[in-house]
Amino acid sequence: MKSPYNILQSPCRLLVASAVLFVLFTACEKEDAIPYEPYEEAEVPTDPTELAVYNILQEYQSKIIYRYDRRYKSADAFAAPPDHDMVLPYINNVIRKLYIAPYERQKTDFMREHMPIEMVMFGTSLNYVEGDERNFSASGVAYGLSRIIITGVNGYDLNNPSWLRGQYATLHHEMAHVLDKIYGxxxxxxxxxxxxxxxxxxxxxxxxxxxxxxxxxxxxxxxxxxxxxxxxxxxxxxxxxxxxxxxxxxxxxxxxxxxxxxxxxxxxxxxxxxxxxxxxxxxxxxxxx
Amino acid sequence: MKRILDHFNKISQWATLVCLALTIVGIWGCKDETTDLPPRAEAEDIAEIAETYDEILTAETEGWVLVYKPEAYNDSVYIQLWFQPDRALELISGYRGFHTRQSGKSYHYEGAYQPIVVFDDTTVFTALADEHNGSKKFKINYVEDREEFELTRSDGYNDIVFTLKKADEESLRQLDNQVQDILDLIAWEEEQERLSQETMSKFRDFVAIESDFYFYNLTTENFSAAVNELDTVNRSLELTYKQTPLSPPSTTAVNYTFYPEGIIFNPPIEYGSLKVDTLKLGEVGDVSMEILSAGNTGSGSIGYSHEAPYLYTNVADRTQTAAAALYTYIGSSNLLYTANTDDYFSTETLSLRSELREVFRDKTTDLVDERFNLQLYFKSSPTSTPSLQLSSRKSEGGNSFYLLSHTVVEPVLEDNVLQFELTGNASSNVVNTGVRDDYEAFYREIFPEEGVTVVPYRVGTTTRYRLVSKKDSRIWVNYVHQVAAQRSLVFD
Known part of the structure; x- marks a missing residue:
């Protein structure tokens, strides 16, 4: 005579066997491994402007953004995009010579360690809505330690000391904000x-x-x-x-x-x-x- | 009841085992295939990279060549570097001052993210950095497949890449050329310095010249000026010249500086197509210095001369020279005369006059100390013959006039020259007293065959005329015109 245990055991075995089979058929349906795709370095650009941006990114891990995107300014501000022709000379002669080099000459790797992650260019000042109580023009903006807004690029003129002085004053002013955020x-x-x-x-x-x-x-x-x-x-x-x-x-x-x-x-x-x-x-x- | 509980416990234990088995099956059986990732790349330490670079750099016994162009330098500079153990360095470059091989130099590395090679302060790199906005610190990167290094100045001033390559025949040839150019330049400069010294010495000799010649000119084939003043302290010259024979005179002051072969005028004298910007100096003579070239006006001389620098013309009529004005028939009393005082005669003329005076003292009874004057007659009537008359005091009272007739050579009047030809006629007292030979000899001294230049000059509000021998300008005589209208003419 079957013991009550055995009586109880038989359906239980059946149940367990079914469960095991279910698990094996479902849970053990294996997926393929995600294939490893090695990181491909971006191709070195051939366009001179893009190459200048690329080189700054490589050297200082700072991305220069010159394509217009309204999200880089507040909704109540107006600003024109930079003229494409001005971007390359601005990078080479203002950003490199007047912004990066002054620090790097004194302290190796200073800009590699402190340059903001993004530098966004606008062709004009950021002009806030007239009539608004904020009504004024900004020549630069720093967003924490990550982004600097550069304005007035379309006025690029190396023969205009006043413009040049204004540009580097703004750049170093915004850089001060960056350092402020990093060190206090x-x-x-x-x-x-x-x-x-x-x-x-x-x-x-x-x-x-x-x-x-x-x-x-x-x-x-x-x-x-x-x-x-x-x-x-x-x-x-x-x-x-x-x-x-x-x-x-x-x-x-x-x-x-x-x-x-x-x-x-x-x-x-x-x-x-x-x-x-x-x-x-x-x-x-x-x-x- | 106890049995039931035992059975229940057994079942429970069994279920636990099954669950455990299921879990194991679930874990093992359902484990996905994993992706094989490459080993994580570990960033190479900068110091290790630097050591690797040192090994590569020091392995080249012929060294490496960098063709480097600093920002503010017109040319590329070839620099050969021999990297040695312990970061010692020898180098030579095609840049002056560093064009011989330098040893005992050094280099080191900086940078936390990328090796930056720094050449020591006494190398050509510092000179190029200081003088031509170059750099002595470069980000350095070895390009393995090309077996060469890329160097970019480390301060981010620009992103220009310079290549440090193993020395090869072509790069060493270029370096040799640059070094040779420097050596040639140094030799040339030494030669220029020698020439400069020679030129300055020459100029000093010229300035020291003393002469009684009447004129002091700068004259070339196409330019002629009176040198009014030569100030060697302030290095300036004041010149007066005429652009054309009919032009009024222009006076200008120019500063001068030396260059190896002469002097440079600042500002240059320029008019029309003529330009006098430099004087290339030649040999120094007794009274002047040779000018090998004066700008584009040809060769000539500067210094004392018997010739006037330009024609003196009537300010009211530039076509009329002073000589022509004197010759013009104006009626009676058309003569020039001297007084008996010394100031009418140059030192040289006074000497000649004294000799003649002695002759007259010997051969005549005239009181030659009281009066021994000259009177130069032009035509006093349309048919009269011009003459020179020497006038002395008669012992019995009144004056004697010793007359030598002459004619005027008219074509040279436009050159402002009075040129006389003796006619052979003389007054009887000239012949009878036996003074003729001496008198004519004196005449030929003050009126040589070459003629005399008429130099008008102002005394107060009147014009007087100085007749200067073209043969020997130390001989000249001042005259007063008898006619007031002639004394009122103004020439320059």
């Missing part, structure tokens, strides 16, 4: 002018003299601490050391910030006054030509 502003910088920023007031109601009295390089720096830091940098790269020292000797607030900004760069291997001398030399050479 110098300790204590934000406290120097505590309570003296424009706050809810438009910065441009303050004169240059008032801004300087409050420890700002220029009134745009009164917008916030980040712009305060970046305006100091564009001031230092566009003015000779002697003039800077004379300006900052006017009050202790200016002097404190100058020391902080100067040392911030020096700690990273960059003497910002040497940077100014190099840039000024390029302008002088152009004027001699």
């Amino acid at each position: 502003r110098p300790i204590g910088f934000d406290k120097v002018s505590t309570g003296l920023y424009a706050g809810g007031t438009a910065y441009n109601v303050f004169s240059q003299a008032e801004a300087r009295e409050r420890g700002f390089w220029r009134n745009y720096g009164m917008t916030n601490e980040s712009e305060d830091f970046a305006t100091w940098v564009d001031g230092l790269v566009t003015n000779p050391k002697e003039e800077v020292l004379e300006i900052v000797s006017a009050n202790d607030l200016l002097n404190q910030k100058y020391q902080m900004v100067y040392n911030f760069y020096l700690d990273r291997g960059i003497d910002i006054h040497e940077l100014q001398v190099y840039l000024q030399q390029i302008l002088d050479d152009l004027e001699e030509e």
Whole structure:
């Protein structure tokens, strides 16, 4: 006589066997391995502009984007795309000579380690909607440490020192934002002018003299601490050391910030006054030509 | 009840085993085929790459050649480099100052992402960096299939690639050519320096010339100017010249600098198609210096001369020379005269005059100390004959006039020259006193066959006339015209 165990066992075996078979037929239906496709390096472009972009990407891991895409600007801003003919000379003569080289000459690999991931070109300034309370034009924008917006490319003219100076002032201003995001502003910088920023007031109601009295390089720096830091940098790269020292000797607030900004760069291997001398030399050479 | 529970436990154990088996089957049996990935590539350390590069570089005993063009240099510079153990370096280049083989140099590497070769500060690379916006630091990359290195300046200033290749016959030939060019240039410069020294010495000798010749000119085949002033301190010349014989004179000051073969005018003198921008200097003579060329105006000389630099013409009528104006018949009293004082005569003429005076003292009774004047007559009537008259004081009172008749050679008047031919006629006192030979000899000194140049000059508001011997300009006499209208004419 079958034991109750056996009685119970028989259907159970059947059930188990069925389950096993089911699993084997379903779960063990094997898929092919995903084939390995080796990474193919992008072909080196033959178009000179694309090649210049490619080389910058290879050397500094920074992508220059010059094709117009409205997503790179805010909806209430207008800007024209860069003229294609201007892009290559701009890369070779502005980005390389006036933006990358000044740092790299002083500190090897500095730009490889600090250049923003993307640099987006526009042909004109970013003009915010007229009538809007934001109504103004921006000559550059930095988005964190990843992207810089370059404007005014269509005005490219190496024989125009004013344009050139404006371009490199903007580039180094935006670079200051990048460094700010990577390292943070110098300790204590934000406290120097505590309570003296424009706050809810438009910065441009303050004169240059008032801004300087409050420890700002220029009134745009009164917008916030980040712009305060970046305006100091564009001031230092566009003015000779002697003039800077004379300006900052006017009050202790200016002097404190100058020391902080100067040392911030020096700690990273960059003497910002040497940077100014190099840039000024390029302008002088152009004027001699 | 216990049995039931036992059975239940057994069943439960069995089910557990089955589930476990199913899980194992599920895991093993249902495991997908995996993709075979290549081993993860490990980034080679920069130091290792550098060592590999060192091995490749030092293996070439003939060295490597880099053809490098700095940003602000017109040419490419060939540089041969011998890389040696311990990162020692020897190099030679086709760049001046570094065109001989340098040893005891070094190089090293930088860079965290890509090797950057850095040549030491005393090599040609630093010179090219400082003087021609080059670089001494290059990103370096070995291209295995071509067995050569690619170098790009490391600061990102541009992305131009230069190739460092094993030295071969062609590249060494190019390097040799550049080095030879430098050696030739150095030799040439040394020669130029020698010539410069020679030129400056020549110019010093020229400036030191002293002479009583009347004129001081710069004259070439197609250009002639009076040298009014030569200032060796400020290195400047003031010149007066006429663009054409009928032009008014132009006065200009030019600075000069030396070049190996002469001097350079700044600014150059230019008019029409003529240009005097340089004076190529020749030999220095007694009174002048040879000019081998003066711009495009031909050869000539600078210095003292018996010849006037240009024609002196009437400012009211440029076609009329001073000589022609004197010769023009204007009626009676058409004569020039001197006073008895020394200031009417040049030093040389005074000497001649003294000698003649002694003759007259010996052979006449005249009081030659009181009066011994010259009077040069042009035509006082349409038929009269011009003459030179020497006038002295008679002992009994009144004046003696010793007359030598002559005619004027008219064609040379337009050259501003008075050229006289003695007619052979003389006054009786000339013949009778026996002074004729000496008098005629004196005459031929002050009026040589070559003629005299008429040099008008102003005294106060009147014009006087200096007649300068073309044969020997140290001999000249100042005259006053008898006719007021002639004294009012202005020439330059």
